[in-house]
Amino acid sequence: MQRLTTRNGLNLPAIGLGTWPMTGTECTQAVRQALELGYRHIDTATAYANEAAVGQALRDSEVPREQIHLTTKVWWDRLAPKAMRQSLEDSLRALGTEQVDLFHIHWPGQDWDLARSIETLVALRDEGKARSIGVANFPLGLLRQVVETLGAPLSAIQVEYHVLLGQPALLDYARRHDLLLTAYTPLARGQAAAQPVIQTIADKHGVLPSQVALKWLLDQDGVAVIPKASSRDNQLANLAALNVQLDDQDRLAIASLPKDQRLVSPAFAPDWDS
Numbered sequence: 001m002q003r004l005t006t007r008n009g010l011n012l013p014a015i016g017l018g019t020w021p022m023t024g025t026e027c028t029q030a031v032r033q034a035l036e037l038g039y040r041h042i043d044t045a046t047a048y049a050n051e052a053a054v055g056q057a058l059r060d061s062e063v064p065r066e067q068i069h070l071t072t073k074v075w076w077d078r079l080a081p082k083a084m085r086q087s088l089e090d091s092l093r094a095l096g097t098e099q100v101d102l103f104h105i106h107w108p109g110q111d112w113d114l115a116r117s118i119e120t121l122v123a124l125r126d127e128g129k130a131r132s133i134g135v136a137n138f139p140l141g142l143l144r145q146v147v148e149t150l151g152a153p154l155s156a157i158q159v160e161y162h163v164l165l166g167q168p169a170l171l172d173y174a175r176r177h178d179l180l181l182t183a184y185t186p187l188a189r190g191q192a193a194a195q196p197v198i199q200t201i202a203d204k205h206g207v208l209p210s211q212v213a214l215k216w217l218l219d220q221d222g223v224a225v226i227p228k229a230s231s232r233d234n235q236l237a238n239l240a241a242l243n244v245q246l247d248d249q250d251r252l253a254i255a256s257l258p259k260d261q262r263l264v265s266p267a268f269a270p271d272w273d274s
C-alpha cells in the first residue's frame with residue numbers, strides 16, 4: 001500500500017476506510033473485513049458513535065495494532081481544554097488503545113477560545129495520547145491562524161474533496177506547510193461515478209467509475225482518501241484503485257467537471273471562504 005509521510009512524523013496509508021455512518025455489528029464486521037483485505041488506515045470520530053465497534057474489530061483482527069493507522073476526532077462542542085481531554089480519553093477507552101495515530105478537531109467551534117483549544121490539542125500530542133494532530137473542515141483563513149499565528153505542529157487536514165469539489169487553495173497551503181490532506185466523501189457519495197465523463201474514462205481503461213474518482217485524488221501529491229464501503233466488493237475495488245492509470249486527457253476531462261458541488265455543509269459549518 002502506498003504511504004504518505006510528513007517531515008514531522010505522520011506516516012499513513014494513502015487509502016483508508018471511512019466508517020461513518022456504520023455503527024454496531026455492521027461497523028465491526030466492515031472494519032474486520034477491511035483489515036483482512038489489506039486496509040491499514042481506519043477513520044472514525046466520537047460523533048460517529050462507532051468507536052467501540054471499531055475497537056472491537058481491532059481486537060478481533062489478527063493485524064497488530066502498530067500496523068494500523070487510526071484517526072479519530074473530537075466534536076465541536078467539546079473543544080474547551082477539559083472537555084477535549086475527556087473526549088480523547090473516552091475515544092481511547094472505546095477504541096481499546098493507548099494512543100491514536102491522528103487526532104483531529106472535527107469542526108471549528110462556535111464562540112470558542114481558539115488558542116486554548118489548539119494549546120490543548122498540542123498538549124495531547126506532546127503527552128503521547130495522539131501521535132499526530134490535525135484539523136478537519138477548517139477554511140484556509142482559520143488554518144493559517146492555527147499554523148502561522150499559533151505555531152501548532154499540525155500534520156494533516158481533513159476536508160471534503162472529490163471530482164466535483166475543488167480544494168486548490170487548501171491543497172497548495174498543505175503542501176507548503178508539510179500537511180497531508182485527507183479527502184473525505186471522495187466518491188461524492190455515488191455522484192462521482194454517475195458523471196458521464198467519469199464513466200467514459202472508466203470504460204476506456206476497463207475499470208470502475210468509482211476507481212477513476214479515487215485515482216484522480218490519489219495521483220495528487222499529499223492526498224489520502226477515506227472512502228466508506230461496507231461490502232467486500234466495494235472495499236476491494238477501492239483498494240485496487242491504486243492500480244488504475246489515468247492519462248493527461250483523462251485529467252483534462254475531469255478538470256472540466258464543476259468543482260463547486262459541496263455535499264457536506266451542516267448548519268454549524270464555517271464560512272468556507274473565510
Ligand SMILES: NC(=O)c1ccc[n+]([C@@H]2O[C@H](COP(=O)([O-])OP(=O)(O)OC[C@H]3O[C@@H](n4cnc5c(N)ncnc54)[C@H](OP(=O)(O)O)[C@@H]3O)[C@@H](O)[C@H]2O)c1
Pocket residue numbers: 017018019020021043044106136137158159183184185186187188189190208210211226227228229230231233234235237238264
Ligand atoms: N471530517 C468530516 O467532517 C467528514 C464528513 C463526512 C465524511 N467523513 C469521513 O469520510 C468517509 C467517507 O465519506 P462518505 O461516507 O460521506 O462518502 P463516500 O465515501 O464518498 O461514499 C460512500 C458511499 O459510496 C459507496 N461505495 C463505496 N465504494 C464503492 C464502490 N467501489 N462502488 C460503488 N459504490 C461504492 C458506499 O456504499 P457501501 O457502503 O454499500 O459499500 C457508500 O454508499 C466517512 O465514512 C467518514 O469516515 C468525514
